[in-house]
Amino acid sequence: MPLTILIIPLVLIIFVIAFILVRTSAFLRPSEPVEPIDLPEVDADFVAGHLAEAVRCETISSVEGTATSSDLGALRELRRVLEVQYPRVHATLEREIISDASLLYTWRGTNLDLPPVLFCAHLDVVPVDQGTLDQWVHPPFAGVIIDDYVWGRGSFDVKCQVIGLLEAAELLLKEDFRPERTICFGFGQDEEIGGEKGAKQIAAHLAERGDQLEAVLDEGGAITQGILPGIETPVAMIGIAEKGSLSLRIKAVANPGHSATPEKTTAIGILAKAITALESHPLPPRLDFMRIVYSALGGAASPRLQAAFANTWLFGGYLRNKLEANPTTNASIRTTTAVTMINGGIKDNLLPASAEAVANFRLLPGDTVEDLAEYCRLVINDPRVTVEPIPENAWEASPLTSPDSEAFQSLATTIRQVFPGAEVAPYVVLGATDARHYANLSGQVLRFTPLVATQDDLSRMHGINERVHVGSLARMVQFYMQLMNAWAGAGLESVKVEMPGETSEA
Ligand SMILES: [Zn+2]
Numbered sequence: 001m002p003l004t005i006l007i008i009p010l011v012l013i014i015f016v017i018a019f020i021l022v023r024t025s026a027f028l029r030p031s032e033p034v035e036p037i038d039l040p041e042v043d044a045d046f047v048a049g050h051l052a053e054a055v056r057c058e059t060i061s062s063v064e065g066t067a068t069s070s071d072l073g074a075l076r077e078l079r080r081v082l083e084v085q086y087p088r089v090h091a092t093l094e095r096e097i098i099s100d101a102s103l104l105y106t107w108r109g110t111n112l113d114l115p116p117v118l119f120c121a122h123l124d125v126v127p128v129d130q131g132t133l134d135q136w137v138h139p140p141f142a143g144v145i146i147d148d149y150v151w152g153r154g155s156f157d158v159k160c161q162v163i164g165l166l167e168a169a170e171l172l173l174k175e176d177f178r179p180e181r182t183i184c185f186g187f188g189q190d191e192e193i194g195g196e197k198g199a200k201q202i203a204a205h206l207a208e209r210g211d212q213l214e215a216v217l218d219e220g221g222a223i224t225q226g227i228l229p230g231i232e233t234p235v236a237m238i239g240i241a242e243k244g245s246l247s248l249r250i251k252a253v254a255n256p257g258h259s260a261t262p263e264k265t266t267a268i269g270i271l272a273k274a275i276t277a278l279e280s281h282p283l284p285p286r287l288d289f290m291r292i293v294y295s296a297l298g299g300a301a302s303p304r305l306q307a308a309f310a311n312t313w314l315f316g317g318y319l320r321n322k323l324e325a326n327p328t329t330n331a332s333i334r335t336t337t338a339v340t341m342i343n344g345g346i347k348d349n350l351l352p353a354s355a356e357a358v359a360n361f362r363l364l365p366g367d368t369v370e371d372l373a374e375y376c377r378l379v380i381n382d383p384r385v386t387v388e389p390i391p392e393n394a395w396e397a398s399p400l401t402s403p404d405s406e407a408f409q410s411l412a413t414t415i416r417q418v419f420p421g422a423e424v425a426p427y428v429v430l431g432a433t434d435a436r437h438y439a440n441l442s443g444q445v446l447r448f449t450p451l452v453a454t455q456d457d458l459s460r461m462h463g464i465n466e467r468v469h470v471g472s473l474a475r476m477v478q479f480y481m482q483l484m485n486a487w488a489g490a491g492l493e494s495v496k497v498e499m500p501g502e503t504s505e506a
């Protein structure tokens with residue numbers, strides 16, 4: 001009798017362990033081995049000189065209150081700089097100016113039956129906080145090359161990509177390369193303020209001329225090390241979707257009057273309660289997208305994390321706790337809540353009639369703007385408070401591009417060829433990029449920046465002392481040359497554009 005009491009739990013434990021192990025091995029996708037290739041020769045200093053010159057054009061996009069603006073003079077100057085730097089490109093490719101200053105280049109392929117591919121970047125940069133000027137080692141728009149870095153605002157985000165793409169095309173033209181499939185470059189003028197005049201208009205123009213796109217590649221994840229928990233090797237993160245965004249205006253009203261005879265609470269107190277309610281009811285965490293990341297990384301992840309992601313039925317709680325502890329990984333597993341603006345009251349002895357706040361949410365694919373606004377109303381649950389989306393700051397998460405798609409697979413292969421040792425993982429981009437504007441034109445929209453970057457490099461973007469390594473820049477050119485070769489052939493297989501809500505016929 002005592003023996004059976006011991007045996008039953010033991011068998012159960014063995015069974016559970018076996019189940020965990022079987023699930024873990026089925027979960028991991030081993031990466032295909034890739035033959036190393038000879039990379040074309042690229043003069044790194046020459047490319048760095050081009051980027052430095054582009055940085056000197058102060059193509060700032062800014063927001064003042066609700067008004068947005070781009071520096072059209074600086075954008076024109078940058079356009080002239082590019083014309084001089086890339087004579088072959090400008091002699092061979094068709095270039096159209098879209099809106100005021102966005103650029104669409106078309107490199108006609110030999111087979112016009114093949115839908116074009118589009119490589120994107122943006123020409124604008126964010127402003128420099130004048131209060132931080134004394135902390136810049138080199139002035140932000142001096143465009144200097146020192147200690148193997150090109151320094152300045154926009155060097156990393158993302159003029160390096162504009163230069164990298166045009167440099168690659170110039171070198172390919174020098175070798176008499178002719179693409180079979182048409183290649184387009186779309187450079188927006190205002191990505192940093194939403195892309196309304198840039199990418200959105202380029203997309204409208206392409207749609208008008210009847211172009212469906214085979215694949216789109218925009219800025220996105222870089223090749224980083226030590227940023228993903230439990231992964232030691234460098235990882236190239238390919239964005240297969242990006243989060244949506246919603247800003248809600250939250251307004252509380254109360255009786256105005258003299259502060260000498262107040263009611264129990266004021267409009268400000270009511271608003272404060274509403275904000276507390278939002279912050280204490282974050283949207284529930286979802287592990288599905290991080291699961292995709294770890295599934296692709298396979299054996300590169302620590303065994304503990306491999307087993308945990310393969311068995312979220314058992315370890316879901318552990319993973320959620322671990323990922324919620326860090327703001328970046330937390331943003332990867334849920335629609336985030338951030339109260340960003342507040343306003344109320346005009347004088348110390350007046351009871352305000354109203355008080356307002358703005359909360360910004362970033363939506364994971366699957367959560368919708370409409371449902372989220374309703375969720376916030378339910379959570380606040382106060383008739384004195386109204387909750388309304390700000391229409392110009394509300395858009396849904398993008399559709400997902402499958403990691404099994406031809407474009408993803410071919411991009412992953414090129415990454416492994418040009419950056420040996422890097423693992424590749426699909427992920428959901430946390431911020432917004434121009435790529436979302438092309439979602440209607442292609443079923444294969446990907447977001448990847450071919451740069452090896454440290455946490456330090458990333459923190460300089462939109463911050464101080466932004467810079468890019470000269471060697472990384474040359475590697476970026478080699479990468480684009482290789483990818484243009486791969487994507488401009490007939491090998492890429494078509495994927496139908498699938499909009500959210502549409503179901504594909506099996
Ligand atoms: Zn950018």
